[in-house]
Amino acid sequence: MARNLAPAGQGSQTNDYMQPEEDWDRDLLLDPAWEKQQRKTFTAWCNSHLRKAGTQIENIEEDFRDGLKLMLLLEVISGERLAKPERGKMRVHKISNVNKALDFIASKGVKLVSIGAEEIVDGNVKMTLGMIWTIILRFAIQDISVEETSAKEGLLLWCQRKTAPYKNVNIQNFHISWKDGLGFCALIHRHRPELIDYGKLRKDDPLTNLNTAFDVAEKYLDIPKMLDAEDIVGTARPDEKAIMTYVSSFYHAFSGAQKAETAANRICKVLAVNQENEQLMEDYEKLASDLLEWIRRTIPWLENRAPENTMHAMQQKLEDFRDYRRLHKPPKVQEKCQLEINFNTLQTKLRLSNRPAFMPSEGRMVSDINNAWGCLEQAEKGYEEWLLNEIRRLERLDHLAEKFRQKASIHEAWTDGKEAMLRQKDYETATLSEIKALLKKHEAFESDLAAHQDRVEQIAAIAQELNELDYYDSPSVNARCQKICDQWDNLGALTQKRREALERTEKLLETIDQLYLEYAKRAAPFNNWMEGAMEDLQDTFIVHTIEEIQGLTTAHEQFKATLPDADKERLAILGIHNEVSKIVQTYHVNMAGTNPYTTITPQEINGKWDHVRQLVPRRDQALTEEHARQQHNERLRKQFGAQANVIGPWIQTKMEEIGRISIEMHGTLEDQLNHLRQYEKSIVNYKPKIDQLEGDHQLIQEALIFDNKHTNYTMEHIRVGWEQLLTTIARTINEVENQILTRDAKGISQEQMNEFRASFNHFDRVSSTPALGTAQGMGPLPGQGEAEFARIMSIVDPNRLGVVTFQAFIDFMSRETADTDTADQVMASFKILAGDKNYITVDELRRELPPDQAEYCIARMAPYTGPDAVPGALDYMSFSTALYGESDL
Numbered sequence: 001m002a003r004n005l006a007p008a009g010q011g012s013q014t015n016d017y018m019q020p021e022e023d024w025d026r027d028l029l030l031d032p033a034w035e036k037q038q039r040k041t042f043t044a045w046c047n048s049h050l051r052k053a054g055t056q057i058e059n060i061e062e063d064f065r066d067g068l069k070l071m072l073l074l075e076v077i078s079g080e081r082l083a084k085p086e087r088g089k090m091r092v093h094k095i096s097n098v099n100k101a102l103d104f105i106a107s108k109g110v111k112l113v114s115i116g117a118e119e120i121v122d123g124n125v126k127m128t129l130g131m132i133w134t135i136i137l138r139f140a141i142q143d144i145s146v147e148e149t150s151a152k153e154g155l156l157l158w159c160q161r162k163t164a165p166y167k168n169v170n171i172q173n174f175h176i177s178w179k180d181g182l183g184f185c186a187l188i189h190r191h192r193p194e195l196i197d198y199g200k201l202r203k204d205d206p207l208t209n210l211n212t213a214f215d216v217a218e219k220y221l222d223i224p225k226m227l228d229a230e231d232i233v234g235t236a237r238p239d240e241k242a243i244m245t246y247v248s249s250f251y252h253a254f255s256g257a258q259k260a261e262t263a264a265n266r267i268c269k270v271l272a273v274n275q276e277n278e279q280l281m282e283d284y285e286k287l288a289s290d291l292l293e294w295i296r297r298t299i300p301w302l303e304n305r306a307p308e309n310t311m312h313a314m315q316q317k318l319e320d321f322r323d324y325r326r327l328h329k330p331p332k333v334q335e336k337c338q339l340e341i342n343f344n345t346l347q348t349k350l351r352l353s354n355r356p357a358f359m360p361s362e363g364r365m366v367s368d369i370n371n372a373w374g375c376l377e378q379a380e381k382g383y384e385e386w387l388l389n390e391i392r393r394l395e396r397l398d399h400l401a402e403k404f405r406q407k408a409s410i411h412e413a414w415t416d417g418k419e420a421m422l423r424q425k426d427y428e429t430a431t432l433s434e435i436k437a438l439l440k441k442h443e444a445f446e447s448d449l450a451a452h453q454d455r456v457e458q459i460a461a462i463a464q465e466l467n468e469l470d471y472y473d474s475p476s477v478n479a480r481c482q483k484i485c486d487q488w489d490n491l492g493a494l495t496q497k498r499r500e501a502l503e504r505t506e507k508l509l510e511t512i513d514q515l516y517l518e519y520a521k522r523a524a525p526f527n528n529w530m531e532g533a534m535e536d537l538q539d540t541f542i543v544h545t546i547e548e549i550q551g552l553t554t555a556h557e558q559f560k561a562t563l564p565d566a567d568k569e570r571l572a573i574l575g576i577h578n579e580v581s582k583i584v585q586t587y588h589v590n591m592a593g594t595n596p597y598t599t600i601t602p603q604e605i606n607g608k609w610d611h612v613r614q615l616v617p618r619r620d621q622a623l624t625e626e627h628a629r630q631q632h633n634e635r636l637r638k639q640f641g642a643q644a645n646v647i648g649p650w651i652q653t654k655m656e657e658i659g660r661i662s663i664e665m666h667g668t669l670e671d672q673l674n675h676l677r678q679y680e681k682s683i684v685n686y687k688p689k690i691d692q693l694e695g696d697h698q699l700i701q702e703a704l705i706f707d708n709k710h711t712n713y714t715m716e717h718i719r720v721g722w723e724q725l726l727t728t729i730a731r732t733i734n735e736v737e738n739q740i741l742t743r744d745a746k747g748i749s750q751e752q753m754n755e756f757r758a759s760f761n762h763f764d765r766v767s768s769t770p771a772l773g774t775a776q777g778m779g780p781l782p783g784q785g786e787a788e789f790a791r792i793m794s795i796v797d798p799n800r801l802g803v804v805t806f807q808a809f810i811d812f813m814s815r816e817t818a819d820t821d822t823a824d825q826v827m828a829s830f831k832i833l834a835g836d837k838n839y840i841t842v843d844e845l846r847r848e849l850p851p852d853q854a855e856y857c858i859a860r861m862a863p864y865t866g867p868d869a870v871p872g873a874l875d876y877m878s879f880s881t882a883l884y885g886e887s888d889l
Helices: 012-017 021-030 032-053 068-078 091-107 117-121 125-141 151-163 182-191 206-220 229-234 240-302 311-352 366-415 418-422 432-451 453-468 474-538 546-560 563-587 602-664 669-684 687-702 715-746 750-763 786-796 806-815 823-833 842-848 851-860 876-888
Strands: 004-007 110-114 772-774 803-805
Touching (some): 032 068, 032 125, 032 240, 068 125, 091 117, 110 125, 117 125, 125 151, 151 240, 182 206, 182 240, 206 240, 240 311, 240 366, 366 474, 418 474, 432 453, 474 602, 546 602, 563 602, 602 687, 669 715, 715 806, 786 806, 803 806, 823 842, 823 876, 842 851, 851 876
Antiparallel strands (some): 004 110
């Protein structure tokens, strides 16, 4: 049965993108190349879907003959299950499978005309391609909708919208508009600009463009290579169906990305809620199980009432119970509370997300846990009462024996090490401060010893009472008490012996300490005096005048006069130290260290004194040499000052003469020029005197002389004045030369030039520099407004320095009489080239101007930043203004 394939219910819209069967046959007959393109494209399109099912086709008219892969293809692209296929290999089985596929296509609103299952089973190429094209139209193109257009027109409009910003791309159809490959590259670059460098593509290289697009789409976008670049370039009009099929893959690849992301986000959100609820359920089950297990293990421990024979054992039980109440139970209380919170939170979340309520496993309900917890607290209360009663009973029995042991242990701990401490001879090597500290420490010990007398008597009384009561461990108590009494008597004797030794040593050390203190009081200032003297004698002095060196010499002589008295003080200090040494040897005092009040030794004092005596003659010699050097420097200052006081005023006089000459010059410009050059020669002849002064300055610099009271002129002042003098005469000569050039170039007569000079001098009321006027001296002429005056000043003084040269004045006066282009005229011309826009693009400049002038403008125009700016826009307005600003300069 043959059927005609056309989507049903589409009306005139269907005719826009589906050709009649007669057109299909005629196209294939007229251009066999189209059949080749359709074979490759349709095969690749089918494989792009069949690979999802783990298979593919090699030959489109052969591999669909049994109908199995055809049915599989329809299931993949529709997402629906078809009727169960026939697995037999007979022709009737194949026709049955193909008919099932064709029936499914018809069920999707496609009217099948002129295509029957027999043609597909027989491998009819045209019918097979027609069938696949119908499938592509229905499942890949028909549902495309862009701005109220659909199917082919929608796909074409989508392509046009996406490629509109790209140069050399003009999509008008699905055949020749794609031959150069730029359309494919533009689609990829619009959505994934990082994959293609579009700026490097050339319209005249279609093969490279096509292969680039096909390779990138296959590698990065998962779009199979459905076309051959050579076939497209070699065909006058590429097959429209092949191009549409391939382009539709781009549409679905790019437009489907957002849908997939939205769907994935929705799934992730649902799964996240479900995972969170499951985790809460698992947490509840685990927490409940752990808590019930802990209660089960704890209750038997609390119910154990086996008594202990000793107080220690019962106290350990009490301590274990306290650890239970303080450490073990509080976390479980928190766990029980958290368990109830988690249960309520979980139920609320399940209710809000429309899930069924959570039902814990058997025995782990909140009520079960509360019942178990009540049993635990009941057992805990009884255990605590039993422990307290047992402890009171044992406490009565052990109180007296424990009291003896406690007092005996405290006393023994206190006496431990006391005998060894009292036998120490640490005072033999101690300093006076340490001896005093030892005495105070001994007095404190004696007070402590007296305080312990009462404790020893209590121990003896308790031991006697235990003997009278026949305590079972009385022998050990008696032995311990006797040992304590014997030790107490021995401590008293050792205490008295140590006090006598400490007091004797204190008296000797106090005498030595007084001598040490006196030595330190006198040695410290004497040592500081010697160190200051050594520092002054070795100090490198820097002087610049004879008066300064004379002052240093006088101070040195005064210092030498103090040396005899200093030597007497040195001998007195050393005598104190010798007296200490005599006491140590006489009384055999074991000195523990050096003088505690100072670190200065007699050896240091003698060493520094010898050094001072050696430095005095060296200082004498250094002062004598410096005095001679300062006398030489004073002669150099006077020599330089005499010359500078002549040259400085001479330069100032010449500067004033040049100013008067430039204003008072008469005659022709050539006469003025000759007169100025003769004056310049007379100035240059003065150069040898400048050089001579430079030589004197060099000597002063080598001698490191930094000031000169004999003159107010420095060499830098002379140099600057000389350079200004040469510059001023040269500038004045150049001004006259430029006036000659201006006169000759612009045809200005001598009379006009004189008028210009007279006018300029009239306005030059402030400046004292030749050939310069000032903006303050030039005000608006009668009849001129402030705006006109501002325009003139912007021309003659573009840098706003407040100074106008005579040359700029002449240029302005001569320009005002000439007809020249203005910045506004150039700006208007650019606006015409730009199509009345506020900016101009690079392409417009290159199209309208010669190449060299276009590149000149592009290199100098700033980017346009207005609100209507586009990429590549240039600001021709500021360029026009700057262009005429440079001309004025």
